[in-house]
Amino acid sequence: MMVNTEQITHAVHEVRASVSDVARRCGRSPEEITLIAVSKLHPVEALLAAMGAGQRHFGENYIQEALGKQQELEKSGDHDLRWHFTGRLQSNKAKYIPGNFCLVHAIDSIKLARAVHSRAEHQAEATGSAFCQDVLIEVNLAREEQKAGIDESALPQLAETMEALPAIHLCGLMVLPPFSLSVEKRRPFFARLRELRDGLQQRLGRKLPTLSMGMTDDYIQAIEEGATLVRVGTRIFGPRPAKQ
Numbered sequence: 001m002m003v004n005t006e007q008i009t010h011a012v013h014e015v016r017a018s019v020s021d022v023a024r025r026c027g028r029s030p031e032e033i034t035l036i037a038v039s040k041l042h043p044v045e046a047l048l049a050a051m052g053a054g055q056r057h058f059g060e061n062y063i064q065e066a067l068g069k070q071q072e073l074e075k076s077g078d079h080d081l082r083w084h085f086t087g088r089l090q091s092n093k094a095k096y097i098p099g100n101f102c103l104v105h106a107i108d109s110i111k112l113a114r115a116v117h118s119r120a121e122h123q124a125e126a127t128g129s130a131f132c133q134d135v136l137i138e139v140n141l142a143r144e145e146q147k148a149g150i151d152e153s154a155l156p157q158l159a160e161t162m163e164a165l166p167a168i169h170l171c172g173l174m175v176l177p178p179f180s181l182s183v184e185k186r187r188p189f190f191a192r193l194r195e196l197r198d199g200l201q202q203r204l205g206r207k208l209p210t211l212s213m214g215m216t217d218d219y220i221q222a223i224e225e226g227a228t229l230v231r232v233g234t235r236i237f238g239p240r241p242a243k244q
């Protein structure tokens with residue numbers, strides 16, 4: 001697929017500007033919100049185009065593809081990139097997370113939390129450092145069967161279990177509202193995620209600063225409801241090529 005560098009550069013600037021505008025309009029500081037360019041299935045050239053516009057946070061959903069891109073981009077110099085794992089993580093792939101991704105967005109079971117924790121402990125031992133992997137819990141608010149994410153009734157127990165795992169650090173929550181709903185009807189899901197976060201903060205007695213919510217169609221509504229990470233793909237890179 002041809003990469004239109006100019007178009008991607010332009011889109012990054014536009015999305016950044018709109019994120020800032022929306023933040024200010026609802027009395028928030030634009031610095032509270034980080035734009036993640038979700039680059040899954042797009043070629044390295046597309047990421048380079050976004051980097052040219054100052055983009056540093058990228059989201060990827062497939063481990064092998066992400067590691068390949070990381071290697072290629074490292075070859076082209078030290079760009080200080082921040083990689084987010086935004087996809088569904090299988091426990092047996094947890095070993096690829098520590099050291100390669102700053103944040104895992106979609107922990108949704110105790111099994112997966114333990115798998116990431118165990119690999120983070122390995123990483124700490126291997127590097128002789130106090131390594132800790134940042135993670136989010138994905139909540140399946142609409143109880144969609146085909147979707148990942150934990151049921152909100154099981155959220156407190158998962159969060160408390162994770163608190164006892166020293167090599168992972170729970171930073172907040174993530175949601176993907178039902179795509180079938182109109183954008184305005186997705187807003188209550190963002191508001192609900194924030195409420196759940198507030199409740200969990202009380203329960204754990206500490207801050208959970210991160211709310212990962214909002215994509216191409218609904219990042220404005222998500223910011224209005226408190227998003228701190230917005231995950232935007234199509235609006236920046238155009239339509240995604242099909243998965244091979």
Ligand SMILES: *Cc1c(COP(=O)(O)O)cnc(C)c1O
Pocket residue numbers: 038040061086087176215216217231232233234235
């Ligand atoms: C692909 C993806 C995105 C980006 O979606 P767009 O609609 O293209 O902006 C955001 N979040 C997650 C979890 C994704 O898988």
